[in-house]
Amino acid sequence: MKDQLATLAERSRFDEIIDVRTPAEFAEDHLPGAINAPVLSNAERVIVGTLYKQNPFEATRVGAAMVARNLAQHLDTLFADRPHTWRPLVYCWRGGKRSGAMTAWMNLIGWRARQLEGGYKGYRRWVLDELDAAPARYRYVVLAGNTGCGKTRLLHALGAEGAQVLDLEGLARHRGSLLGAWPDAPQPSQKAFDTALVAALNGFTTERPVFVEAESKRIGLLHLPESLMQALRSAAAITVSASLAQRVAYLCQDYAHLFDAPADFAAKLARLTELHGKEALARWQALLAAGERAALFEALIVEHYDPAYRRSRPQIRASGETIQIAPAGDLNEVARQVLARFAA
Missing domain, CATH: 3.40.50 (Rossmann fold)
Structure with missing residues (x-):
């Protein structure tokens, strides 16, 4: 949803920047100050990507289940102490499903989360x-x-x-x-x-x-x-x-x-x-x-x-x-x- 998007220029308005990509993607590069809360592990992303080439529907179902389990884990641990006024900015590779899923759940909980428009790919264009x-x-x-x-x-x-x-x-x-x-x-x-x-x-x-x-x-x-x-x-x-x-x-x-x-x-x-x-x-x-x-x-x-x-x-x-x-x-x-x- 468009009202859940934020631009790169607005990133300083948020309390925390959350990178939901895999640890490997995060290690290669990330927005300064971001923390890594992957919704897919390195191995899980490979599994979903390989399955997608054979059966996109099944890959989406399997991937959604993995994302849900990882989201639950982060909510129970990494984000358990965040106050109700917390404003996180969430991004993935292109501002798509991975960051969208986490942003949606955060907003349902009551946090004021936004998804970075264009994701890391947009940030990389800005860096260049x-x-x-x-x-x-x-x-x-x-x-x-x-x-x-x-x-x-x-x-x-x-x-x-x-x-x-x-x-x-x-x-x-x-x-x-x-x-x-x-x-x-x-x-x-x-x-x-x-x-x-x-x-x-x-x-x-x-x-x-x-x-x-x-x-x-x-x-x-x-x-x-x-x-x-x-x-x-x-x-x-x-x-x-x-x-x-x-x-x-x-x-x-x-x-x-x-x-x-x-x-x-x-x-x-x-x-x-x-x-x-x-x-x-x-x-x-x-x-x-x-x-x-x-x-x-x-x-x-x-x-x-x-x-x-x-x-x-x-x-x-x-x-x-x-x-x-x-x-x-x-x-x-x-x-x-x-x-x-x-x-x-």
Whole structure:
């Protein structure tokens, strides 16, 4: 019923957002702040979908029984303590039967539930539109520099000083390099990353600059929108520099977890064989086997990371005015200097 529908723009008026899709669908992506109350489990959705191809009526009957049982379970547990004034917004894939069933029952109980018009599919269209439009709204300052120079540390220091920061590697759960995967934290899906990126962008004000690290178009397995890349190419830039010894120390801290699984580390290094040759690989893996962490990272900086940065620099380096900063000392003081220069 149309009077039970709400638009995406109205979502902030509700007490809670309920995603009734399967746990697998929810895990791939969902509206920010939503909770998962599936009316079909992962396995049940497969059963109903398979049966539908053979007998749509029987699939509808079986599915309705499953939905009823799951709804009852949620009403007895997840929603048992909700007050009579509760206003939930409910959605499924397209704003169809699954969310319609839960919305109808909630309203019969006496809650003021509404169904999200267009469901998740409509929300996803809005996210893609925002990815095209939102990046151009802001003025950026890009932190550029070689691997290990402390860009991420400076970005976090800027955030601690009250600056607007866009932590792309944090959103992607990846440091962007061959060795950049986070330990025990897999990357989100592309859809979930897009959702997080839109939420971050929409949290900024246009009155102050947004600080961000220089990135290639891909962070691990995830792609950045072309609209954001275009905005960063025309941004002001800060070149962050640090001594070789400081960079080695940073990498030893950031990648210490790699030495907990030396075989996996060696396998990652082996992927560089075609680029650097078997002799270089053998030397790096010998340093790894000997536990020579600093020597290994120094070799990787000099032989791999710096040459790679020089090759890619025209693509990932923003144009515009640059200043040199060496963040070997107090990064918060460096951040204050940067803000004094670029915050106006």
